[in-house]
Amino acid sequence: MTETLIATIVSGLLLGSLYALMASGLSLVWTTLGVFNFAHGALMTFGAFVAWTVAEAWGLGLLAGAVAGVGAAALAGVLIELLLVRPFYGHRNMLLITVMTTLAAMIILQNGAQVIWGARLKQLPPIVEGNVSIFGAVVSAHEALIIVIAPLVLLLLWWFASTTRTGRSLRAVGQNQDSAALIGIDVPRAFSLAFGLSAALAGLTGVLLGSIRFITPSLGAEPLVKAMIVVIFGGLGSLGASAGAAFVIGMLEAFLVLWLGLYWTPSILFLLLILVLVFRPNGLFGRANA
Amino acid sequence: MTTSLLEASHIYAGYGEVPVLRDITVHVGAGEAVGMFGPNGHGKTTLLRTISGLLRPSNGTVHFDGDDVTIAKPSDIVGRGLVHAQQGNMLFGDMGVAETLELAAFKPRARAGAKAALERVYALFPRLAERRKQLARTLSGGERQMLSIGCALMCAPRLLLLDEPTLGLSPRLKEELAVAIGEIHESGIPLILVEQDVEFLLSLTDRLYLVEHGEVAREIDQASAPDHQEIMDMYFGTAAT
Amino acid sequence: MTRTRIAAILVAFALLALVPLVVTDSYVRHLFIIAFIYAVVASNWDLSLGYTGLFNFGHLTFFGVGVYTAAILAETVELSPWAAILCGGITAALAALLISAPVARLKGIYVVLVTFAFSQLAMQVVLSQSDITGGAEGIVRIPYLQVGDYRFIRDYNLAYYYTAFAMLCVSTVFLLAVVASPFGKSLRALRDNPDYAASRGISVARQRIMSLVLSAVFTGIAGGFYAIYLRVASPEVFGFGTLSLALSMVLIGGVGTIIGPVLAALFLTFLTEAMAGIRGLEDARFIVVALAMILVLRLAPGGSIEMLSRLRLGAGFRSRRETTDTAGNRS
Ligand SMILES: Nc1ncnc2c1ncn2[C@@H]1O[C@H](COP(=O)(O)OP(=O)(O)O)[C@@H](O)[C@H]1O
Ligand SMILES: [Mg+2]
Numbered sequence: 001m002t003e004t005l006i007a008t009i010v011s012g013l014l015l016g017s018l019y020a021l022m023a024s025g026l027s028l029v030w031t032t033l034g035v036f037n038f039a040h041g042a043l044m045t046f047g048a049f050v051a052w053t054v055a056e057a058w059g060l061g062l063l064a065g066a067v068a069g070v071g072a073a074a075l076a077g078v079l080i081e082l083l084l085v086r087p088f089y090g091h092r093n094m095l096l097i098t099v100m101t102t103l104a105a106m107i108i109l110q111n112g113a114q115v116i117w118g119a120r121l122k123q124l125p126p127i128v129e130g131n132v133s134i135f136g137a138v139v140s141a142h143e144a145l146i147i148v149i150a151p152l153v154l155l156l157l158w159w160f161a162s163t164t165r166t167g168r169s170l171r172a173v174g175q176n177q178d179s180a181a182l183i184g185i186d187v188p189r190a191f192s193l194a195f196g197l198s199a200a201l202a203g204l205t206g207v208l209l210g211s212i213r214f215i216t217p218s219l220g221a222e223p224l225v226k227a228m229i230v231v232i233f234g235g236l237g238s239l240g241a242s243a244g245a246a247f248v249i250g251m252l253e254a255f256l257v258l259w260l261g262l263y264w265t266p267s268i269l270f271l272l273l274i275l276v277l278v279f280r281p282n283g284l285f286g287r288a289n290a
Numbered sequence: 291m292t293t294s295l296l297e298a299s300h301i302y303a304g305y306g307e308v309p310v311l312r313d314i315t316v317h318v319g320a321g322e323a324v325g326m327f328g329p330n331g332h333g334k335t336t337l338l339r340t341i342s343g344l345l346r347p348s349n350g351t352v353h354f355d356g357d358d359v360t361i362a363k364p365s366d367i368v369g370r371g372l373v374h375a376q377q378g379n380m381l382f383g384d385m386g387v388a389e390t391l392e393l394a395a396f397k398p399r400a401r402a403g404a405k406a407a408l409e410r411v412y413a414l415f416p417r418l419a420e421r422r423k424q425l426a427r428t429l430s431g432g433e434r435q436m437l438s439i440g441c442a443l444m445c446a447p448r449l450l451l452l453d454e455p456t457l458g459l460s461p462r463l464k465e466e467l468a469v470a471i472g473e474i475h476e477s478g479i480p481l482i483l484v485e486q487d488v489e490f491l492l493s494l495t496d497r498l499y500l501v502e503h504g505e506v507a508r509e510i511d512q513a514s515a516p517d518h519q520e521i522m523d524m525y526f527g528t529a530a531t
Numbered sequence: 532m533t534r535t536r537i538a539a540i541l542v543a544f545a546l547l548a549l550v551p552l553v554v555t556d557s558y559v560r561h562l563f564i565i566a567f568i569y570a571v572v573a574s575n576w577d578l579s580l581g582y583t584g585l586f587n588f589g590h591l592t593f594f595g596v597g598v599y600t601a602a603i604l605a606e607t608v609e610l611s612p613w614a615a616i617l618c619g620g621i622t623a624a625l626a627a628l629l630i631s632a633p634v635a636r637l638k639g640i641y642v643v644l645v646t647f648a649f650s651q652l653a654m655q656v657v658l659s660q661s662d663i664t665g666g667a668e669g670i671v672r673i674p675y676l677q678v679g680d681y682r683f684i685r686d687y688n689l690a691y692y693y694t695a696f697a698m699l700c701v702s703t704v705f706l707l708a709v710v711a712s713p714f715g716k717s718l719r720a721l722r723d724n725p726d727y728a729a730s731r732g733i734s735v736a737r738q739r740i741m742s743l744v745l746s747a748v749f750t751g752i753a754g755g756f757y758a759i760y761l762r763v764a765s766p767e768v769f770g771f772g773t774l775s776l777a778l779s780m781v782l783i784g785g786v787g788t789i790i791g792p793v794l795a796a797l798f799l800t801f802l803t804e805a806m807a808g809i810r811g812l813e814d815a816r817f818i819v820v821a822l823a824m825i826l827v828l829r830l831a832p833g834g835s836i837e838m839l840s841r842l843r844l845g846a847g848f849r850s851r852r853e854t855t856d857t858a859g860n861r862s
Contacts, residue, residue: 030640036640095640096643097828097832099586099640100824101828103771103774103775104775104825107772107820108822110771115815168389169393171384172393176381179381181343181344181363182342182364182375183368183396184364184365184368187364221771225647225651228647228648229648229652232641262659263661265659266659270652273648274630278632
């Protein structure tokens, strides 16, 4: 009995970690530029594919693959910002237009991956082999590592945003572009940086996920949708709230699967989402104008 | 005119297709404090935004310390020491006072003297020192203006553009800010001060521009000018709305 | 709408009515039928997205709900396919009512997120409730349409062609009537000037609910027809591919024009089908559609109809560009 419980908690933490990594990337871009990046999930897929190519197809090893995957995703993110977002700054319909251009970027990345890598299932080797036992429940060491890495990455991100000069400058740009420019912050560069960093997070998620799921062109679609639900609950405006909401949703999902099974879980999650939105239109933790 | 610190010549600028500035020319000499006044909506703020690089003029040039900065990025212009404190500036609502001031010393040139500058800002505005941790959006109007000016001082200014720093403040606070601005100028920083209150300007500056319809309607040099009362009559005579 | 425009539309529809006289190939007729279905979906989407200015990205949910309603009723419950198709319209309207409850009160990006999440969760529900929906395999061998003993598949899809065409005509007349009605005018007022409209007592929430429900009816019917015509229902209808194709039709046709998306649907269906026929381009066709979308957004955010009228006006295009440039942040 306790074993099932612990296994469920571990599974909830794993899902929560995954969703938190995705949601924090979305939130970083949103708070800095006011853009919702629909291509975020596709960037994750792209990172996983590049990592697979370097690590497996070229045989250069997992570390080189991970670095290449994260780097390639970051580069793609910077390009998306440059080509598909920047031309629309200050446009009166910028929000809607950038939703559509990043959606287009997602289609291009996803179908591009299909053309380049094909539909054959691929998988990365785990970072660490074997299993570990947590209070009697047996978990793969790779999954345990994800549960440890994700909070560390989130802490690092929080430390970066709140104490470093560059991190603070991103927050400043998000709060007031003109004032940021007038104290000497290069606003366009801050935009590139935010997009690149967020995409690097997506790439990292892809590398981590690439050894527990199969890498297919639509690998990132489901995590993106879950991350969207997370930000609906937690609001896009703050890193802490979206990370918190990510773990709540992950845990909820794990326990729903335990109690109700896979058959009913999506329907119940769906119902909960509608209910919460009817009673709290700004999300569970969201502020009125988050 | 090569001795001028700032020279904005024959500037045309506006928003979209609406022209605001029409062939306006102003200059600031080394060590000078220049006032600017005129009716609302006639382009004072637009001129300052053009000088600091937030807006690109459709015509005309801006020279700072001999260099052409007409198409320079705002961040580069700040780096040169041309610093603009905006009108009604909200700054960064979710940042604390101390954090904002520390961040404002962003350019390498400003970073070098950040410690001394911070002490100076706190000495000039003790209220800010009392509110180091308070978030900018919870500050009162007067405190916000102090923070805005404080931020500008953190940028190591060689010329300060202050856009209506006393807008909407009580007479007492206004007096407090007047003293602070006077001290800033006396410490050797030249400035352009935009204000509605001509008396306030007369007490702080050497020379005034009356801006109307996007151009300089009159330039008044205090050394050779009629007395205060006449200037006031002139202003309210031409610009009564 | 000008008189010449109305005349042009009437001529275009009259020509479409004559197509089967010339085109006897059942595959080409099939393409027309698919295009008509997409035209209904895209033009109805335009009502909420373009006319109401509601950032609705869950429009394909209504289509999917129609698809599955018709499939389940016709295949499992053995209702007449005709009735099943109409029921698709009803359930889609109910789904719209459900989603409009939260959406009526949301702002900006949260409307996008909630409507989009709604469609994705609907897909999850369909995938997981495999006893009813067939899960990932979907529902197959759905009963076909017939009148008396006449099966619609006969005569190279002739009856299907005219049924789809009639559906498009009724839907288009319905949309144009909605847009021309006082309600339609108030929608535009609200979109273009929210503060003024609010001060005149126009309720944002009510407008949004009405526009979502109205736009769902024919979308659901189109979904029902799609399921009955193809005789399958699969979860793909909720996916990114269908979404982006329909969105590109609205965008390329011109947001807020109703007729534009109809024309774009015809054009893009033939284009993508033609590319699907070329080896090596099967997967690339959506890339081309996405690139076209980006190009339209870069060059003419209003879509091709606006682009055409701009070409005629000449200078209009350039002045808009300048406005965006100076308003843009150069910092
Ligand atoms: N962001 C803007 N977009 C469009 N017009 C603006 C904008 N900012 C100011 N204006 C217009 O430019 C003109 C000059 O404004 P401003 O420079 O702020 O005047 P002042 O500072 O002298 O009161 C006004 O008519 C104002 O309405
Ligand atoms: Mg002003």
